[in-house]
Amino acid sequence: MKSVFQSIQNFSAEELNLLNDLITFRTLKKGELLLTENQVCNEVVFIKKGILRSFFVNHKGDEITNCFAFENEFMASFASFITQEKAEENIQALAETELQILDRKALEKLYQSGFNWQETGRKLTELEFVNLHKRMVSFQKLSGAQRYEELYQNHQKYIQLIPLQYLASYLGITPRHLSRIRKAVV
Amino acid sequence: MKSVFQSIQNFSAEELNLLNDLITFRTLKKGELLLTENQVCNEVVFIKKGILRSFFVNHKGDEITNCFAFENEFMASFASFITQEKAEENIQALAETELQILDRKALEKLYQSGFNWQETGRKLTELEFVNLHKRMVSFQKLSGAQRYEELYQNHQKYIQLIPLQYLASYLGITPRHLSRIRKAVV
């Protein structure tokens, strides 16, 4: 986690020590839930090892995967974390996963400790925004087949590591349709 | 614009004076473009009066509306503003529009002038993220008809003020399909 912050800004040893003191740790077994819908999300996690997926359940009871996070990436129900309203998402480990955790209090302490943390927080939020925007654009501009094609070309990791049933809802299509698309591509 | 910032944080008279000095003004005629795709977006605008829409063009040449902004809301190609890469969107006035503008330099000056502006910037970015997230969820969870229904129930303003052809692509459907949906609802 430290190295991500340092890639944004040069922090002093003192600032990094404060961070170190605030981080806690946790491991998840495959399939285990980190967050359940209707809980308020009170922590942001950073993945040292493993994969997480976030999903919600639609009116028919189908699980719809909202996003994945891999090693060296952050994950949370950011919407719930920010608004302090109940999360709509569940967050689940897709493999044995090791986490570093910053809870709300810890992050608030960091933010209040100085300008640099505020600035880094803003910049990371901006980057999260840009990522989400790209995903939104892909839903408006592309068909399911084109979104799969894009993953296939630029994010092999997804195709190798994620069960297709999860990938399907992530792409906004049914598993049946993803199977058709894959047949056409290969 | 001032009042939006003040709703986030109590700024001193001095801080607000700095803001005042940095704001510039512009008016747009109906149909006029504020930003064209392939330009880098270098300003964030605040709408005093009027409506803006942001749209991009897909591979078939169709205009796809990405978002709208109304009075007392901000607008920009935030992705381009943040990354300083070329925008994929065009921003256009849907009516006679009056703007307050903060350009990149001005915003940077604000941010560097103190902790409070950094914090407010972070919080506003967080709110933009949450809005975008809601829109993303609506695309994953709901059908086009359900998205229209949601607008109809909770955002009459969109249905009253926005030409249906723009609303259609904003909802991720064709005008033909929107017409069918409206017939079913009424």
Place this chain on the structure above:
DNA sequence: TCTTTTAATAGACAAATGTCCTAAAAATAG
């Protein structure tokens, strides 16, 4: 106001995508 342009509606048909179901393949547990 009259004329011209643009926007909205809707029919007929086509294409894309979903539902339901079964069989094979792969992963997991004992």
Place this chain on the structure above:
DNA sequence: CTATTTTTAGGACATTTGTCTATTAAAAGA
């Protein structure tokens, strides 16, 4: 290693949504 469960692939058919087009309604310009 075997049995059981889960995942993936794909056939048959249904539904949704898009395309193309024409007509009417509304808006803009002269």
